[in-house]
Amino acid sequence: MKPNKTYAGYDVVVVGGGTAGVAAALSASLQGLKVALLEKRIALTGTQANAMVTPFMPSHVHGSATADMLTRAYREHMAGQGRLTLPGNMELYSPESFKLLNEQVLTENGVEIFYDATVITADTDNGIIQSVTALIFDNFYMFEAEQFIDASGDALLSRFAGAQLMTGDTDGSRQSVSFRFEMANINFDRLRQYLAQADYTFCDPADETFMEFVHVPGVEACGDLLEVFAKAQQNGELTPEIARYIQGFSMPGKPGSLSFNNPQMPQLGNVEDPQVFSEYVRYGRKMQHQLAAFLAANIPGFEQAFISQEANMLGVRESNRVKGRYVMTANDYAQRRKFDDGIARGDWYIDIHSDDLDVEDESFKKKYDKGEYYEIPYRSLVCGEVANLIFVGRIISCDFKMQSSIRIQHTCRDMGDAAGRACALAKQHGIALNQVNGCDLKGECL
Ligand SMILES: Cc1cc2nc3c(=O)[nH]c(=O)nc-3n(C[C@H](O)[C@H](O)[C@H](O)COP(=O)(O)OP(=O)(O)OC[C@H]3O[C@@H](n4cnc5c(N)ncnc54)[C@H](O)[C@@H]3O)c2cc1C
Known part of the structure; x- marks a missing residue:
């Protein structure tokens, strides 16, 4: 050309x-x-x-x-x-x-x-x-x-x-691909109160300068979240692949928002393959929306929260x-x-x-x-x-x-x-x- x-x-x-x-x-x-x-x-x-x-x-x-x-x-x-x-x-x-x-x-x-x-x-x-x-x-x-x-x-x-x-x-193994997103309009006061009484110790719920919202099965610091997420998997509201790793961070200049370091998708194939790449996008987007709906329905503080943006690039490690x-x-x-x-x-x-x-x-x-x-x-x-x-x-x-x-x-x-x-x-x-x-x-x- x-x-x-x-x-x-x-x-x-x-x-x-x-x-x-x-x-x-x-x-x-x-x-x-x-x-x-x-x-x-x-x-x-x-x-x-x-x-x-x-x-x-x-x-x-x-x-x-x-x-x-x-x-x-x-x-x-x-x-x-x-x-x-x-x-x-x-x-x-x-x-x-x-x-x-x-x-x-x-x-x-x-x-x-x-x-x-x-x-x-x-x-x-x-x-x-x-x-x-x-x-x-x-x-x-x-x-x-x-x-x-x-x-x-x-x-x-x-x-x-x-x-x-x-x-x-x-041996051909690859790292997981993620598709990050943000949720806004979270009521942090309510979320902090809930986490404080839920034995959540991943961060200090009373600390108003920073929030890290985490669910990883079996990790004690997640407190009562472990039970809430386990129940949701039993009743089919969440899949194990969504529940296995959830990690949201607060950000400066964006009150009421969390940036999620997930969904971390299961292996769908090599991300260099054009069809697999697009499948990762579709799969991850669906996981984001399932998680957001679950949080809004089950976790105090998330009632009015919504997905404010998704990444415009897949998280390829x-x-x-x-x-x-x-x-x-x-x-x-x-x-x-x-x-x-x-x-x-x-x-x-x-x-x-x-x-x-x-x-x-x-x-x-x-x-x-x-x-x-x-x-x-x-x-x-x-x-x-x-x-x-x-x-x-x-x-x-x-x-x-x-x-x-x-x-x-x-x-x-x-x-x-x-x-x-x-x-x-x-x-x-x-x-x-x-x-x-x-x-x-x-x-x-x-
Ligand atoms: C899901 C996920 C979570 C992570 N978590 C953390 C974390 O918490 N903390 C941490 O420190 N690190 C984390 N990392 C790792 C870290 O973010 C990345 O490894 C690092 O940012 C990669 O930097 P890079 O400059 O190599 O590539 P990138 O930052 O990806 O930059 C590559 C650039 O090249 C551009 N580009 C590609 N092809 C072309 C082309 N043909 N022509 C012109 N431009 C092109 C792309 O658009 C992009 O801007 C994470 C990574 C992922 C994917």
């Missing part, structure tokens, strides 16, 4: 304006590079705001300068609108304000954002990407740059450019990963391994969401003590096949188990920060991204 126009002269093109892509674009721009960010939706931050994954899970290891800058800006933007942090660097946010803030920060710092830009191909010559082509609104556009960052969450650019990919676990110069494994997690070219730290546990409850239980046993961490080596962000490519976020070079730890938002952002700095270093020394010595990046980040 012939592009309608070619955009040239960029130092860096970032494909995907999600969690890692936003940080990468900002980091590269702060280094003085000319950056274009291509995002297929019309809002930034990807899984965070479009799949509505609030909050950030806690991390006890220090984040990068770029992540800190975004966090500071968000806190200033939301001042006075409710609680923004929980112990352990856990950040609460609402999708709408998050989209706005990230867009503002990137624009103010010179990143050129192209929305509705779906990258569909890459032109690669001798292992060097020359350009990518995106479908934007109703036509094709080519983008030329010296360096390219794959932050697509699905390793799309890496695949188009000829890198090797990996998917799933060695893992799909494709790129095979890089180093493949991180669960053994690196267990060893708390450090690397000379470590460019980010991780401390989240091996968090596999699965239909198999034994797998989930097993992963919970492997949590680190506060302050312990592993490092992510630069070599897991670059590959031998494509010289001017770096990949960041949940797609980096690692095995299935390790991916369930590195995919956490704090960690994805820190990888983005490192990628931006790597682009600057490559330009400064006139070398390819996969020739950059990751050891030179370490000092600034850790």
Whole structure:
């Protein structure tokens, strides 16, 4: 296909304006590079705001300068609108304000954002990407740059450019897909009163600054909810697959609302299959509405509540990963391994969401003590096949188990920060991204 126009002269093109892509674009721009960010939706931050994954899970290891800058800006933007942090660097946010803030920060710092830009191909010559082509609104556009960052969450650019990919676990197992949604018009006073007398201890029902509404069968902290949900399953009002994992968080700036980290759907097949993908959407939407009807009928405070929005992106925890110069494994997690070219730290546990409850239980046993961490080596962000490519976020070079730890938002952002700095270093020394010595990046980040 012939592009309608070619955009040239960029130092860096970032494909995907999600969690890692936003940080990468900002980091590269702060280094003085000319950056274009291509995002297929019309809002930034990807899984965070479009799949509505609030909050950030806690991390006890220090984040990068770029992540800190975004966090500071968000806190200033939301001042006075409710609680923004929980112990352990856990950040609460609402999708709408998050989209706005990230867009503002990137624009103010010179990143050129192209929305509705779906990258569909890459032109690669001798292992060097020359350009990518995106479908934007109703036509094709080519983008030329010296360096390219794959932050697509699905390793799309890496695949188009000829890198090797990996998917799933060695036995073919995959993580669960979720379809998050929000409910509004919840009477929090009534809900708090009810939870207080229901022996609910998942959060302090008296704490008016934060609410976490959880039902997981067998978890004592859920108090009387266990019985209410068990009865609903007996009388057919709820299916076990809906009841098995319910977790709603309050958000700053959205009184009376909860953001649900569910439904977590049963395995329907591989999400990369177009028919299976659409089936996940239909299946999840039905589960959302069944749960909302149950809550309205049975849980005090939810009587007038309704689904105010569903995510506009499925919650896909893992799909494709790129095979890089180093493949991180669960053994690196267990060893708390450090690397000379470590460019980010991780401390989240091996968090596999699965239909198999034994797998989930097993992963919970492997949590680190506060302050312990592993490092992510630069070599897991670059590959031998494509010289001017770096990949960041949940797609980096690692095995299935390790991916369930590195995919956490704090960690994805820190990888983005490192990628931006790597682009600057490559330009400064006139070398390819996969020739950059990751050891030179370490000092600034850790
Ligand atoms: C249900 C669920 C719950 C989670 N819970 C938590 C949690 O509580 N706390 C936590 O810290 N982490 C959580 N995570 C993990 C975390 O949110 C993700 O792993 C992380 O946000 C992924 O970041 P990313 O930048 O790699 O990908 P994404 O944020 O998904 O970004 C990828 C971006 O690329 C864009 N894109 C894709 N293809 C193209 C293309 N061809 N052209 C242009 N753009 C493209 C997408 O639109 C998207 O914006 C959760 C994940 C899920 C799915």
